[in-house]
Amino acid sequence: MSNTDRRTPANSVDRDAFRDMARKFAEREIKPRWQQADREAKFPREFYVAAAKAGLIGLHIPESLGGADLGVTEEAISIEEQAKANPNLAIVALIQGVAGSLLAEHGHALHHAMVRENIAGERLLALAVTEPEAGSDVQNLKTTARRDGDDWVLDGIKSFITLGGDCDTMAVLARTDPAKGRHGMHFFAVDRNTPGLETSQIKTYANRPVPTYRVMLNEVRVPESRRLTAGFGAIMEGFNRERVMVAARWLGHMQTALAWAMDYAKVRQQFGKPIGANQSIAFKLAQGHVDVEASRHLTYHAAARWDSGAPVKDIILDVSSAKLFVTQAVYRVTQDALHIGGGWGITEELPAMRMALDALVAPVTVGSYEIQLRVIAKQLGLPCD
Ligand SMILES: Cc1cc2nc3c(=O)[nH]c(=O)nc-3n(C[C@H](O)[C@H](O)[C@H](O)COP(=O)(O)OP(=O)(O)OC[C@H]3O[C@@H](n4cnc5c(N)ncnc54)[C@H](O)[C@@H]3O)c2cc1C
Structure with missing residues (x-):
């Protein structure tokens, strides 16, 4: 999708009623849960399932892929109301939205099936961009994807990947053609249990209910069908x-x-x-x-x-x-x-x-x-x- 042909939301809702629904969801599903998650620094997966059941995952995704096709305004209302109860669990829908958009807008049938599962509460997503030496400077990332027959082989280390050790699938950004600089990068939808992919939690003082992870990619082999068209x-x-x-x-x-x-x-x-x-x-x-x-x-x-x-x-x-x-x-x-x-x-x-x-x-x-x-x-x- 280029800079000039962005899709506008197809649907609209009564925003006051929507805010009320999001607030009630936060009181019911976040307030009783966040303190234990914070103490244990452990993500309560059932929260994601509850958010999906409430229709709060994939708010902006097209209806054809199971989403609500609403706008950024509704997403912001949902996040704001959830964050009033706890700012950390509130980012679950946010991360699903960013990773889900990549799969929806730059993927094909396989990725679209993942988006449907994500919205149904059956496939938790993570976004793996940051690296130990490439934080603010994303263009400097070192993770590579090397073509090998019908597959790609990924090598590198990602850091601070929220839900990296909890997710089912992560969108991993890697260099597919180092000679092309930032134009030679692609995302891959990589399942967490793929051989060669390991995670370890990074202990933090903040953001504890939704932990962040180091993700080690050591000769991780994925088929070409896992590659997104975008980077x-x-x-x-x-x-x-x-x-x-x-x-x-x-x-x-x-x-x-x-x-x-x-x-x-x-x-x-x-x-x-x-x-x-x-x-x-x-x-x-x-x-x-x-x-x-x-x-x-x-x-x-x-x-x-x-x-x-x-x-x-x-x-x-x-x-x-x-x-x-x-x-x-x-x-x-x-x-x-x-x-x-x-x-x-x-x-x-x-x-x-x-x-x-x-x-x-x-x-x-x-x-x-x-x-x-x-x-x-x-x-x-x-x-x-
Ligand atoms: C809780 C948490 C969750 C995260 N979740 C994810 C995730 O899910 N997926 C993911 O990919 N990443 C994630 N990140 C990574 C996050 O996006 C990076 O931490 C961020 O981009 C900054 O990178 P860095 O920490 O390496 O800091 P650095 O880039 O090393 O920056 C250090 C300091 O230098 C400053 N600085 C850097 N460049 C300049 C400049 N040009 N001019 C002036 N000052 C500069 C910065 O502002 C900062 O103050 C997460 C991080 C945290 C802490």
Whole structure:
């Protein structure tokens, strides 16, 4: 799919009712589950099955492949509501969306069957792009795919692959023709149990319910039928969609942190009055309110631009602005909530530290602060490298 012929969503829904449904889903399926998953750093697979049953996987995928053919706006609403309950389990649908899109838009019948299974809750997907030496600089990736008869043989190491050890299939980006640089890359749909593919969990302080993995590819043989028609360009477009979802994720989390801090500031008494009666505390909360409102506008503006079908090149500025602002704002809001919690804030008796820890990952994934600033500067016509 080129920059100019993007599909617009075929269907629409009553967005208030849809938000209500997503909120109820999060209360029913995320709230009772996330703390144990966080403690154990173990993905609860039944959550993915529940999300699929609720119709929240593959929201934007065409109906012909089992999806709902809705827009980025509905996906953002779903992610925002889920993230209010827990920002980590909320990314399950997000990752399925990015990997599922690659298979749907750049695959054939075999991949399309995988997409149908994914939407039905029967095939969990992961996206394997990042490598130990190629994080922000995706073009520098080293994983190779060598043609051998009717097969391809993959070698390399991927890092930080969310759900890499839990998924059934991962979309792996590899160099198929090193001489062609970023134009010589393709994705392959590789099943996790393929001989030569091994995973090991990377222990993290944040994002624990949806773990990340190192994926070692050692002479992993897959047939040509597993190759997608797309590579680097497709994932850059996918990242731009994902950035809107990431903004929605942190918008949801920010609201929960702010609501908690507001309540705490009203009930916690010192010097005979609520701590929120002090300007220095009240101003933090007032700033938090503005951060939430500004984040909401930027996120849904970027989502609406995406749904308009405008060429990706014309909406990059809106997308990166939303991603940058929201990920900075969630940092401010959660750090302020932690501060308002005082000494109790860093205990396990209050949620402030957990919320602040989770928000630390906000600026990193799908293009860091600096990468968004670089994109924005270039969009503004600055000769910035
Ligand atoms: C929890 C988590 C989940 C993830 N899930 C996935 C996944 O499912 N699939 C996947 O493929 N990847 C995933 N990633 C990887 C993620 O996209 C990378 O971590 C990210 O791209 C940054 O790469 P890096 O960590 O190697 O940092 P680096 O690229 O090494 O960056 C380090 C620092 O240098 C800065 N920097 C880099 N380049 C520049 C520059 N040109 N100018 C100024 N500053 C610069 C960065 O902003 C950053 O502050 C995940 C990461 C995390 C933490």
